[in-house]
Amino acid sequence: MEYKDYYKILGVSRDAKADQIKAAYRKLARKYHPDVSKEPNAEERFKEVNEANEVLKDSEKRAQYDALGSGWHAGDNFRPPPGAGARGAAGRGYEFSEEEAAQFSDFFSSIFGGMGGGRGGRSSGFGNAGMNADPFAARGRDQTARIRISLEEAYQGGTRQLRLEVPEIDAQGQVKTRIRTLNVRIPAGVTEGQQIRLAGQGSAGGGSASQSSSAGDLFLEVELEPHAVFRSEGKDIHLKLPIAPWEAARGATVPVPTLGGTVSLKIPAGSQSGQRLRLKGRGLPGKPAGDAFVQLEISNPPADSDEARAAFDALAEHFKSFNPRAKLGV
Amino acid sequence: MPKTISAIEGVILDERTVVTVTELTRVCGVSLEQVSSMVSEGMLHPLGGAPEHWRFTGIEVRRTRRALRLQQDLELNLAGAALALDLLDEVEQLRSRVRCLEHQLGALSDAEGPG
Numbered sequence: 473m474e475y476k477d478y479y480k481i482l483g484v485s486r487d488a489k490a491d492q493i494k495a496a497y498r499k500l501a502r503k504y505h506p507d508v509s510k511e512p513n514a515e516e517r518f519k520e521v522n523e524a525n526e527v528l529k530d531s532e533k534r535a536q537y538d539a540l541g542s543g544w545h546a547g548d549n550f551r552p553p554p555g556a557g558a559r560g561a562a563g564r565g566y567e568f569s570e571e572e573a574a575q576f577s578d579f580f581s582s583i584f585g586g587m588g589g590g591r592g593g594r595s596s597g598f599g600n601a602g603m604n605a606d607p608f609a610a611r612g613r614d615q616t617a618r619i620r621i622s623l624e625e626a627y628q629g630g631t632r633q634l635r636l637e638v639p640e641i642d643a644q645g646q647v648k649t650r651i652r653t654l655n656v657r658i659p660a661g662v663t664e665g666q667q668i669r670l671a672g673q674g675s676a677g678g679g680s681a682s683q684s685s686s687a688g689d690l691f692l693e694v695e696l697e698p699h700a701v702f703r704s705e706g707k708d709i710h711l712k713l714p715i716a717p718w719e720a721a722r723g724a725t726v727p728v729p730t731l732g733g734t735v736s737l738k739i740p741a742g743s744q745s746g747q748r749l750r751l752k753g754r755g756l757p758g759k760p761a762g763d764a765f766v767q768l769e770i771s772n773p774p775a776d777s778d779e780a781r782a783a784f785d786a787l788a789e790h791f792k793s794f795n796p797r798a799k800l801g802v
Numbered sequence: 803m804p805k806t807i808s809a810i811e812g813v814i815l816d817e818r819t820v821v822t823v824t825e826l827t828r829v830c831g832v833s834l835e836q837v838s839s840m841v842s843e844g845m846l847h848p849l850g851g852a853p854e855h856w857r858f859t860g861i862e863v864r865r866t867r868r869a870l871r872l873q874q875d876l877e878l879n880l881a882g883a884a885l886a887l888d889l890l891d892e893v894e895q896l897r898s899r900v901r902c903l904e905h906q907l908g909a910l911s912d913a914e915g916p917g
Binding site (some may be wrong): 479498501502505507508509510518522614631642654655656657659661662663664665666667668669670671673689692703704705706710712758767 | 808809811812813814815818829831843860863864866867868871872875876886888890894897898899903904906
């Protein structure tokens, strides 16, 4: 397993004082909290920071960690010294609830042991319901996962296969990761940042077999992939629609792509670039459905032949007195 | 215990999903007192008058969970969590607005000419 440099993770020196460790931890916890951070690996970093803090804030654990020596570098192949982590051995076993232990790395559990009794207590991490009203319920942990889908999928809905990493404690008290596959129905009309709750699909309940414990919930947070043509804002869809100068000037009925297929849009005579038109109900579905906002963008044909240039010359000749910059005073 | 399921149907936590206060406490693992104090703090806006008739939207289920995580993980008090929630909402709205506006801005090219 990989050696973890907890000092480096928190960005403190090996002789950092407790208050320095606390300050560094607090700052990083705020930075990488999965509810706050948009960094792609925020959740992983947050767990790492918590693990480092778990060790360094506790003088006993810190001493035990320091005893490994300072010759290690992050990522080094680490073999735990004999006796470390084993429950009871050298009286060094710490007790963590399964929930807590599952948050920590193999490296951590090799030194500080895996799970012990079902000690309650706070644990951190995305998707932790925590604070159970009934401490004996030992309800499984809620899980939160991000799901990235295309705008088309958000419009139509569909089925997505998810692969979730589920930390588990094996018979030796070590944390193992199991891959769990499940097919999830994406409801039509989901929007960016929205959450989908899948009741009972989180971690299995803890506690002994005699306790009837229910599994936690799985919360999926929707992230929409950037689209080549459309941008979504809530249920509304925005797109830029290129039109020819004469379509803008004289008005025209033109085809517009929408998520539901091509529709006809009437461009009013005298339209200008930047003007926005609304197609009611052509956004993401729902009650009410979102709208599609079309921003007009006048696109000039290329003046790449004598005939084309002559056509523009005729236009210029005809509109000799037209100054598009009159409002700018130039 | 592998779970093989054809396709699981979820519930979107949006304004159309409505839960009772009992469901909220169960889903979020909070006590009624905690919900009450979040309501007094202005973090949650239930429908219905008396606490036993309170109804919450899916948006508020999400807010509740988020508030709890922030309180626990960052050791915030209720007022701090309330402020963080409001700011996070605002940041999300602004991010989505920026994405849209960037899309509308189009490509940039350097101007040429005598200046």
